[in-house]
Amino acid sequence: MNVEMATDSHSDSAMRGMAATVVFVAMLLAALSIWTAIPLSWIYIGSKVSHTQFPSNMPYLVVAVGIVVALVVTMTGLGVFHATRNRIRHAPGSLSGKQLFTQYCDRCHGVDLKGDANFPSVIAREVPLAELTTLLREPKGIMPRFPDLDAIDVQRLCDYLAERRHAAAR
Numbered sequence: 001m002n003v004e005m006a007t008d009s010h011s012d013s014a015m016r017g018m019a020a021t022v023v024f025v026a027m028l029l030a031a032l033s034i035w036t037a038i039p040l041s042w043i044y045i046g047s048k049v050s051h052t053q054f055p056s057n058m059p060y061l062v063v064a065v066g067i068v069v070a071l072v073v074t075m076t077g078l079g080v081f082h083a084t085r086n087r088i089r090h091a092p093g094s095l096s097g098k099q100l101f102t103q104y105c106d107r108c109h110g111v112d113l114k115g116d117a118n119f120p121s122v123i124a125r126e127v128p129l130a131e132l133t134t135l136l137r138e139p140k141g142i143m144p145r146f147p148d149l150d151a152i153d154v155q156r157l158c159d160y161l162a163e164r165r166h167a168a169a170r
């Protein structure tokens, strides 16, 4: 493994961050459309209908039904967007320490956590939570930053490393 790997995972998490932002903006636009574009266009359609020979309460009916339908569709859409966004940036607390390590760490530190010629073992010594947090938030060397990992994730990773370190020492 070499420095290219580090750059790779950098752009990887940048891509995920970008995808999450796009979904967020789409959610925002959908939410705004509930109160603007959708009712206005139904009122417009209703006003067109009123020029025909239909009874005069028809436009109001079209507007009322249209707004209800639009609301239901938009709210359902928002639910889907929300779920997608959570999947992109895994829901907080949804992954165990082992799963987090597999997703974010083992390509460098190895599935046995012992590293190789280029990457250090992560079970050779105890790495306290505070140090691990700093390592992942403001890395000094070629290890990438992990903006996706929140405090719970880092805690779980820390516990997982300790668990594997104890198991290896036995």
Ligand code: HEC
Pocket: 005, 006, 007, 009, 101, 104, 105, 106, 107, 108, 109, 118, 119, 120, 121, 122, 124, 125, 127, 132, 135, 136, 139, 140, 141, 142, 143, 144, 146, 157
């Ligand atoms: C792109 C490769 C890469 C990835 C991915 C990576 N690391 Fe590292 N890690 C390194 C390198 C290289 C070092 C040595 C210090 C440095 O150069 O940053 C290191 C150092 C460490 C250390 C300090 C080891 C010691 O005893 O000093 C810990 C702990 C650690 N990494 C944990 C993790 C965890 C947890 C993850 C996953 C969230 C992770 N690393 C993901 C490359 C990586």
